[in-house]
Amino acid sequence: MRTFRTARTVRVGRPDRLLAATGVALAALALTACDNGMGTRDEGAPGGSTSTSQTTGTSGTTADGTSGTTADGSTGSTTGGSTTDNASSTTGTGTGTDADKTSANGGTDDPADPASRVTCNGSNTTVTVQPVSRPLNHMLITVKNTGSKFCDLYYNPSVRFGEAQSAPRVIEDSQPQAVVTLAPGESGYAGVLLSSADGSGENGTTAHKLTVGFQGLEPGSNGGPSALPSLPAEGVYYDSTLAVTYWQSSMDDALSY
Secondary structure (H helix, E strand, C coil): CCCCCCCCCCCCCCHHHHHHHHHHHHHHHHHHHHCCCCCCCCCCCCCCCCCCCCCCCCEEECCCCCEEECCCCCCEEEECCEEEECCCCCCCCCCCCHHHCCCCCCCCCCCCCHHHEEECCCCCEEEEEEEECCCCCEEEEEEEECCCCEEEEEEEEEEEECCCCCCCEECHHHCCCCCEEECCCCEEEEEEECCCCCCCCCCCEEECCEEEEEECCCCCCECCCCECCCCCCCCEEECCCCEECCCECCHHHHCCC
16 A cells, blocks of 8 residues: 655745844843833933932021031031131131220320329329428428329419418419429429518418418319328428419429529
8 A cells, every 4th residue: 555645835934024023022022121120211201310419518507597508518607797617716816996095094195185184182192391492481392193193283282381361472473384284103393482581571480280282173273182291390480471383393493483
């Protein structure tokens, strides 16, 4: 018996369809590879992920309580208009102006400043008296400023010997051109004519007590406490020609009248 074998015909697909199938398979593999936990990236989509940069600084405190951030990372705070930078601190020391350069007595060192000047009197001076041999029958009054301020000697001393009620006459020719001002430690002077050299004076007497008064800014006004300088043990003789000079800045001027 004869056996017949049937032949199978295999059809080969078209090349273009084969390429298309291959492309689909590759696309599927690509999608599978992208789905690895990072998501699908679309470079051109407006809603895509963007890179974000952040600058971090330390915060400071301003006077109104709000916080601020410095660009360099240093901390700072502002209180009442002054700024303190914790990264660096600067301390400055200023010097006073001329208006601040006052002396310890409350005024300046300028004798023309009224705040630096007071009236000379028995509370801020020491007063001494000394009879002199030349010129004859004269006595010198010395006033030394023992205070801390400049003091002014106005007009002439009010001299009282013993219990006398009236002051001696003033030698007008001795009036200086300006008020005598004494700096602390300086002295002023006045001369006293005790009696006439030719004996023309009257009512001569010997005194053992002397009061030296001071005048204020106005003539005849009270300039403050009087002084009670000591007289020689034998006392001082004077008569009706008794006279006194204005205050002088030098001993020679005081004794020249």
